[in-house]
Amino acid sequence: MTKNIVITVSGKGGVGKTTFSALLLQVLIKNNKNLDILVVDADPDSNLPDLLGIEVPRCDTVGGAAFSLKKQIEKGTIPPGTTKQQILESDVFKILKEEDDFDLLTMGRCEGDGCYCFPNQLLTGIVDSLSNNYNITLMDMEAGLEHLSRRTARDVDIMFIITDPSQMGIKTAERIKELTKEVNISFKKMFIVGNRFTPEMEEKLKASAKKIGIEFAGIIPQDEQISEFNFLGKPITGLKDSEAYKAVENIARKIGLVNHN
Ligand SMILES: Nc1ncnc2c1ncn2[C@@H]1O[C@H](COP(=O)(O)OP(=O)(O)OP(=O)(O)O)[C@@H](O)[C@H]1O
Ligand SMILES: [Mg+2]
Secondary structure, eight states, X not given: OOSOEEEEEEESTTSSHHHHHHHHHHHHHHHOTTOOEEEEEOOTTOOHHHHTTOOOOTTSSHHHHHHHHHHHHHHTOSOTTOOHHHHHHHHHHHHOEEOSSOEEEEOOOOTTOOOOHXXXXXXXXXXXXXXXXXXXXXXXXXXXXXXXXXOOSOOEEEEEEEEXXXXXXXXXXXXXXXXXXXXXXXXXXXXXXEESOOHHHHHHHHHHHHHHTOEEEEEEOOOHHHXXXXXXXXXGGGOTTSHHHHHHHHHHHHTTSSOOO
């Protein structure tokens, strides 16, 4: 496995980005035992930690670190001789959650801080430097397109664009593809994934993907186990036999993220 692969998961709101990210993480862990994986929950409203069964206190997040740094700057309490960068670096180690099989960095939000420009800037900087220490960085992005124009530096190796079987999902995928040409980031590979698709709809998605010019990666079915776990608030980390898990494993295999058995 090559080092420092950055994977992002984008798409319209509610299409299954976080579910896909959580399942892909399980697939990567199961199939590649010795990978160092950084998971980034880059959506301030996201619930990826919940899906992974991890509790992240509200302020143990990039948003929280940004907020406290901003307060220190405003109050002038940054110790002389200390740079903002140094404070941030030590904060990052406090907010980075070390799990058995991966580390988790959460964007989050912290009370009182309405603007996300600063936390977003910080997140970009943090991910750029942190990702060099990991084999894979997997980023669950916020819905829509805005995150694309915000990111400035790190190139992305694999961008998954998730869509549900709706014209709006496909249109968002198309707009994301268009935007990637305009921003200052290179996206080496871009794949479309159909979530909650029936096998009958697969060919239609393939045709749409071809039209837009995004490679088709596969489909994930509607999975009642996911619905049930979601309803009960149970983490989906235990769903190794579910249809959706198997579909994500097939996708990862197809595009070479995990080996063929
Ligand atoms: N294949 C599936 N089968 C059943 N339920 C699913 C499936 N995929 C996603 N869901 C459900 O759909 C809802 C939205 O999924 P998810 O949170 O992953 O979407 P999202 O794109 O991350 O949303 P947001 O844009 O709000 O971040 C959740 O309740 C999730 O459990
Ligand atoms: Mg999400």
